[in-house]
Amino acid sequence: MFNLARYFSILSLILIGLAAGLLGLLYREVSVHQMTSLAEDRNVALAQVLKNVLGAPLNGLMAASVGQDASMLQESDESQAMQRGVKALMGGTAVVKIKIYNRLGVTIFSTDPSQVGESSLANPGFKAALGGQVVSDLTRRDTLDTFEGVRSGIDLLATYIPIAGDAKAIEGVLELYQDVSPFMASLQRMLWIVTTVVAAVFALLYLMQLLVVRRAQGILHDQAERIEAARSTLEIQVDARTTELRRSNRQLEDEVAERRQAESKLNYLAYHDPLTGLANRRYFLERLEASLSDAVAKEGRVAVLFIDLDQFKQVNDSLGHGVGDELLVSVSAALCEHVRLIDMIARLGGDEFICVMEAVRSEDEVAMLAQEVIAAFDAPFRIGGHDLFLTASVGISIFPNDGTSVGELLRNADTAMYRAKALGRGHYHFYTPEMTRDAQERIQIEMLLRRALDSSELSVHLQPQVEARSGRLVGAEALVRWESPELGNVPPARFIPLAEDSGIIIALGTWALRETCRQVMRWQASGFELPQVSVNLSVKQLERPEFVGTLLEILDETGIEPGRLKLEITESVVMAVDDAFSLLDRLRRIGISLALDDFGTGYSSLSYLKMLPVQQLKIDRSFVVGIGTNPEDEAIIRSVMALAQSLDFEVVAEGVETAEQAAFLSESGCHQLQGFLHGSAVAPAEFRARWASLPR
Ligand code: C2E
Ligand code: MG
Numbered sequence: 001m002f003n004l005a006r007y008f009s010i011l012s013l014i015l016i017g018l019a020a021g022l023l024g025l026l027y028r029e030v031s032v033h034q035m036t037s038l039a040e041d042r043n044v045a046l047a048q049v050l051k052n053v054l055g056a057p058l059n060g061l062m063a064a065s066v067g068q069d070a071s072m073l074q075e076s077d078e079s080q081a082m083q084r085g086v087k088a089l090m091g092g093t094a095v096v097k098i099k100i101y102n103r104l105g106v107t108i109f110s111t112d113p114s115q116v117g118e119s120s121l122a123n124p125g126f127k128a129a130l131g132g133q134v135v136s137d138l139t140r141r142d143t144l145d146t147f148e149g150v151r152s153g154i155d156l157l158a159t160y161i162p163i164a165g166d167a168k169a170i171e172g173v174l175e176l177y178q179d180v181s182p183f184m185a186s187l188q189r190m191l192w193i194v195t196t197v198v199a200a201v202f203a204l205l206y207l208m209q210l211l212v213v214r215r216a217q218g219i220l221h222d223q224a225e226r227i228e229a230a231r232s233t234l235e236i237q238v239d240a241r242t243t244e245l246r247r248s249n250r251q252l253e254d255e256v257a258e259r260r261q262a263e264s265k266l267n268y269l270a271y272h273d274p275l276t277g278l279a280n281r282r283y284f285l286e287r288l289e290a291s292l293s294d295a296v297a298k299e300g301r302v303a304v305l306f307i308d309l310d311q312f313k314q315v316n317d318s319l320g321h322g323v324g325d326e327l328l329v330s331v332s333a334a335l336c337e338h339v340r341l342i343d344m345i346a347r348l349g350g351d352e353f354i355c356v357m358e359a360v361r362s363e364d365e366v367a368m369l370a371q372e373v374i375a376a377f378d379a380p381f382r383i384g385g386h387d388l389f390l391t392a393s394v395g396i397s398i399f400p401n402d403g404t405s406v407g408e409l410l411r412n413a414d415t416a417m418y419r420a421k422a423l424g425r426g427h428y429h430f431y432t433p434e435m436t437r438d439a440q441e442r443i444q445i446e447m448l449l450r451r452a453l454d455s456s457e458l459s460v461h462l463q464p465q466v467e468a469r470s471g472r473l474v475g476a477e478a479l480v481r482w483e484s485p486e487l488g489n490v491p492p493a494r495f496i497p498l499a500e501d502s503g504i505i506i507a508l509g510t511w512a513l514r515e516t517c518r519q520v521m522r523w524q525a526s527g528f529e530l531p532q533v534s535v536n537l538s539v540k541q542l543e544r545p546e547f548v549g550t551l552l553e554i555l556d557e558t559g560i561e562p563g564r565l566k567l568e569i570t571e572s573v574v575m576a577v578d579d580a581f582s583l584l585d586r587l588r589r590i591g592i593s594l595a596l597d598d599f600g601t602g603y604s605s606l607s608y609l610k611m612l613p614v615q616q617l618k619i620d621r622s623f624v625v626g627i628g629t630n631p632e633d634e635a636i637i638r639s640v641m642a643l644a645q646s647l648d649f650e651v652v653a654e655g656v657e658t659a660e661q662a663a664f665l666s667e668s669g670c671h672q673l674q675g676f677l678h679g680s681a682v683a684p685a686e687f688r689a690r691w692a693s694l695p696r
């Protein structure tokens, strides 16, 4: 560590030494200069006194000096007079020696006579004085012969003073030696004292500063230690943090990798149907959008094929969702396998699939593809021990004729698919503009039907049901009629399916039920007693949780005995409604009769039938039509009869138009008949007029 005190001490001592030395030197210089100046002044003053007092011998000596040798000069009178005069004048003063030179530098007088005759022409002091200057020179002599005798160890100040003649011309030089030894000795003493005091003061200052420096050094040391401690703590922390960062960096990398994986999985899920692995709706829409842009650029055509499975709902409802899911997977596989020409197949959801065919050259090509799709369903799907026979209906729209946007093409393919479905199972249909007109018409009918519910456009007509053996009236089926101011008489076949699709059937069915019960009770009040009345029930009504409540309300409100009310349900009801058995059982316990309408057209299995709390089977009109002409229909009717007998069901045949049909049915054991032979559905007043008068 940096040692402040040590460097301070060394530097301070050097500086103290230097300062003390310099100050001593300075003091000496100043003192010597002052002393020299004073001694010089004194020498000048004494020289003047000398000139004044000894002017005559001096001038004589000067005048005689030229051309005389030294001994002659020494012995001359003037010289003797000078020796005496000088001794008298200078005795007791500090002047210890005098020398006089003539202009030529020759010593013409000296208090040491041996020096007379010597030349001092080269002496700088002499030269300066000859120039008119007074100069002094401080010297020390080990021995000096003074006019008072020989002296040793003496400090002298020799002053050269010019001697001017009458014409002010310099005629010679006077040299006075003044003894300054006492002064120099005291100066030396003072010098020591000053130097010592200065050194002592500096040493004191040095000590004080040393204390301060030591203290500062201590503080610095403490701080350095603290900084060192903090630094090592920091180093440890930095190490720990670095390790932590490295670890979290690794974690981060792992997380990033995981996230990437999850992202690609998400991306896959976002664009694929998780069940079948086919492209999903989103993928399909994006792809179709791209195909359309491409087709616009290339002026090409694109076909959209909307595929709907015809009986999927029944399978799903009766065999469960597990089987339904497996079926969808198998269907997807079959579609991918059979359908070759397509560019993409996707599952839109539920049992709806869709294909895109790009670069369409002709409608025949598209029709071939549709046939391939339908052919994929030729073989049954074997799932969970069941052989499931399915068919598909395909609706086709083609860009740009049937629509220029994705939405329009999809909507029109969907519309065409409904038309294909209407043709029966396993058909395809191209879209035509009339379909849109039909769809618009459906929308209009729906709107008018909603309004009809609130006005008196709807009515209930009744069709008689008679005992097969006797022809006696045993009941009637209530059938809704709609007399629209805009559309005229609209047949139920046209508006009932529409009401089912739109949900209007719930309000419509409730209205028909209430109206029928009221009618029966009005008749009863006026003396016409109809033994039983059948009312058709839609699956949509039964699905409503409030259905039984509404029914009880109507029974309560109209006062009709439950036993006189029969509800007609189709097989699909039993399969579609959750918990259909317990619901039907509840109706049975209320006392209401139940009939299975359109029997033979659905998929009811024997085991199903056995468990159903239903009393009556209604043989569908399509079988009755074949009596007398189609032995197969007759065989079906006979087997239905046998079945009904063994399971203890009552059987009613609908659509009986001829006596031959009636006879066949009666012979086969059919209990009741309903059809134009005995009367079509008519308004209540007409019904009463026709039947009230007949004996029962
Ligand atoms: P559905 O319940 O099978 O009714 C029997 C249909 O056969 C009635 O047609 C009836 O007029 C017709 N019909 C009866 N005898 C003969 C015959 O001898 N020959 C021929 N060709 N037809 C005969 P409608 O009235 O057009 O009703 C059609 C369907 O509309 C009904 O079939 C029923 O499913 C439905 N429907 C009618 N009213 C209602 C209703 O109030 N509620 C519900 N949910 N459906 C109703
Ligand atoms: Mg019916």
Ligand code: MG
Binding pocket: 597, 598, 618, 620, 621, 654
């Ligand atoms: Mg029917």
